[in-house]
Amino acid sequence: MSKEVRQLREALGARLRILRKDGGFASGRAFAAATKWQESKVSRIENGRQSASEQDIRLWCEKADAQDQVEDLIATVRHIEELWLEWRRQxxxxxxxxxxxxxxxxxxxxxxxxxxxxxxxxxxxxxxxxxxxxxxxxxxxxxxxxxxxxxxxxxxxxxxxxxxxxxxxxxxxxxxxxxxxxxxxxxxxxxxxxxxxxxxxxxxxxxxxxxxxxxxxxxxxxxxxxxxxxxxxxxxxxxxxxxxxxxxxxxxxxxxxxxxxxxxxxxxxxxxxxxxxxx
CATH class of the missing domain: 3.30.870.10 (Endonuclease Chain A)
Structure with missing residues (x-):
């Protein structure tokens, strides 16, 4: 992974963490329970170690009551994906x-x-x-x-x-x-x-x-x-x-x-x- 992709993932994760806390979920465990995800998935996304899919973004914003952020966050995810092109797709x-x-x-x-x-x-x-x-x-x-x-x-x-x-x-x-x-x-x-x-x-x-x-x-x-x-x-x-x-x-x-x-x-x-x- 390039440094640029890693930094963008980390920045996206930090932004999602703020939305999660603003939505009333003080811990990743509580948010994982609400989304029915593993707590480790929430942690990986927030720390930039895993890509968030567009579906993940929609569910995240739904649970955090931040639907107005969906369009902008999905654009960010697509930009990150454009920087990392899978060989199989190419x-x-x-x-x-x-x-x-x-x-x-x-x-x-x-x-x-x-x-x-x-x-x-x-x-x-x-x-x-x-x-x-x-x-x-x-x-x-x-x-x-x-x-x-x-x-x-x-x-x-x-x-x-x-x-x-x-x-x-x-x-x-x-x-x-x-x-x-x-x-x-x-x-x-x-x-x-x-x-x-x-x-x-x-x-x-x-x-x-x-x-x-x-x-x-x-x-x-x-x-x-x-x-x-x-x-x-x-x-x-x-x-x-x-x-x-x-x-x-x-x-x-x-x-x-x-x-x-x-x-x-x-x-x-x-x-x-x-x-x-x-x-």
Whole structure:
């Protein structure tokens, strides 16, 4: 969960707590009895540890005699939900539509800052490597199998590596060179691809060695698009960060990760070592 989502949940919970007390329920236990909920549910909502549904809000306001607050509170809940997009919902029609939605963002972005601790960034992937990653996505989320279309849309993003005056600052942890998809042949092609793209004038590719001293914990992968948007991926969701103060934290994290990275000849050496390990 992003810091922004957590703070919004906590603020909503504090507001609901005030309504509960103003409605004559001095304790969460008394309110739980009135709503026929578990007392723990009231506590989790009030402390921002659980999302309140729209139905929860309506019942809360009914019992607290605060029906005039329903519309505003539901708008708040919907805003929180918009910040936390479930992967299953995003991928309900397959993986390709999600890849296609990324294209306008790429077209508008001038400076990319990318951190991937375990996997090669999608825009630098070969078709074979991408296909293997999408097979796992399709199996894991149990979504329609449109891997071929998804690969085509992902590879379409590569046009931006060669067009315009965009700058790509990409950081991979050394582990990304060893996370196997599709066997040795697929991995050889992918590692060769990384060596090739390192020559692109507008791409800066850094590798964080596995023994590098870290100035910040690796965390989740994230993609920064100028200083306007950050996308963070987890197993269950992708969330968007748009608040300037939070974006600044990701920019700071990226700069700290960069201090642990190697570039140029040293980075090529790490990639070649991974290639040699394939036999």
């Amino acid at each position: 991928l309900s029609n397959g993986a390709a539509p999600r890849q296609e939605r990324a294209l306008p963002v790429y077209a508008k972005t001038k400076v990319f800052r990318i951190w991937h601790p375990t996997v090669v960034w999608g825009t630098l992937q070969t078709a074979e490597y991408a296909a293997e990653t999408f097979k796992q996505v399709i199996d894991y989320y149990e979504i329609p199998d449109d891997a071929e279309s998804a690969v085509a849309k992902r590879l379409e993003r590569q046009q931006y590596l060669y067009r315009g005056d965009r700058m790509f600052h990409v950081l991979l942890a050394e582990q990304a060179l060893y996370t196997h998809f599709g066997g040795p042949d697929v991995m050889r092609g992918q590692l060769d691809r990384l060596l090739a793209v390192m020559t692109l004038p507008r791409l800066s590719l850094g590798i964080v060695p596995k023994r590098a001293e870290m100035r910040i914990w690796p965390g989740n992968s994230f993609s920064m698009f100028d200083s306007k948007l950050v996308l963070v991926e987890t197993y269950s969701a992708e969330f968007s960060v748009t608040q300037p103060r939070e974006i600044a934290l990701y920019a700071k994290a990226f700069d700290l990760l960069k201090t642990s990275a190697v570039y140029g000849r040293a980075a090529r050496g790490l990639i070649r070592s991974a290639l040699e390990g394939l036999g």
